[in-house]
Amino acid sequence: MKIRRPAASILTLILINFHLTSGTRYRIPTVSPLLEGFQSDSDPSSCCIPAIFSFGSSVADTGTNLLLAVDLLASRYPYGVTFPGYASGRWSNGRLLIDFWAELLGLPYVDPFVNSGSSSFRQGANFASAGSTATDRYASFAPSSFSLSLQLHQFSKFKSQTVATHSEQEAVSGDQKIKDCGSKLVPTTLFQKALYIIAAGGNDVHHLTDQDMTIEEKKTVIPEISAAIMQTVEALHEEGARTILVEDVYPLGCLPASIFDVGGVVDSDGCVESVNELIRSHNSILRKELAAFAQKHSTDLSIALVDTYSIRHGLMTNPAKHGFKYGMAACCGIYGMPLRYKSDELCTQSQRTQLCMDPSEYVVWEGIHYTEAANNATMKAILSGVHFYPEFSLSCFRSCSSQSAVLAK
């Protein structure tokens, strides 16, 4: 095996300076935090989708790793400069797709599950962890992140603890009225009604592109990634999930991180062909497997793949059409460098990096992730309804958000 130079790959990006403090030990929160922060006047069960449970990598991490880590790139200005106004652990200047999903449903931004001290999780929890991989094959590349299987374990444990506490309460009170009025727990019905979103697999493809293998050899590994995601889907369905969206992997090959750190033949759009080819292969396998699963469980499951690949590809290669000035250049980076990107001097990693004048003109945030404006534009495209495989109805999503808009008046 040839030793690769320590290129600033997506792996490094997400893991640079990211260490657990020696004293920090992660624990599954006990049920007691659930008893706090409940307001009886906002019964989430009145909405058709009352909660979101989110799984995945940095594309969906709203603070998981920040709460665990002492020092990561996303813990510093200008991360979060647009929203929420400080570095929240989101790998962007602002909102991620998961935040726009929450807004759409009229729900609060999804709290990191590790934030057990201040969240009741009555409207869901976010298990996503930057650097996380879907497969266990590459999990050791990101030792400080929660892999997808670990995230699923956290969820299952949370759910079983909730259910167990409910039955204990029932046994103690033995009185239906007391139970209904007095319970401050996450209602068990929440697990069936919630929306489950999985946004994983990007880091796996990335680690694969980094291996010293031929493209054909790499392609033989690709099915492992969708298999890991399908295992998660199956497990969630068994746990009672009835609405699941799976976001596919976006075109990493068009991002500065691939163009400068992976390299190789680029297509007419300037994207690294070998990287996008692996991603398209993964996405198409996943699409087929999800379609088969959807068909098999059509009576009790609403599930689809969200084709973010083509949306993001469109934004990066045809920015003007979508109201952007720059499709591939990084908003936070180094002026004068091609696409404002330099492997070992990423946003916040060196004093030379700067925030661009107007992040809303940029699709790409720091060479690997997207700006809030790009995430917003992606959400807008998703809402057109044509990017779901198989077809997926957003009618319930709309009624939820209009209902909460009415309630907010």
Ligand SMILES: *[C@@H]1O[C@H](CO)[C@@H](O)[C@H](O)[C@H]1NC(C)=O
């Ligand atoms: C997202 O875009 C819509 C237009 O499509 C705009 O009205 C809205 O303010 C944007 N939201 C954010 C947070 O930028």
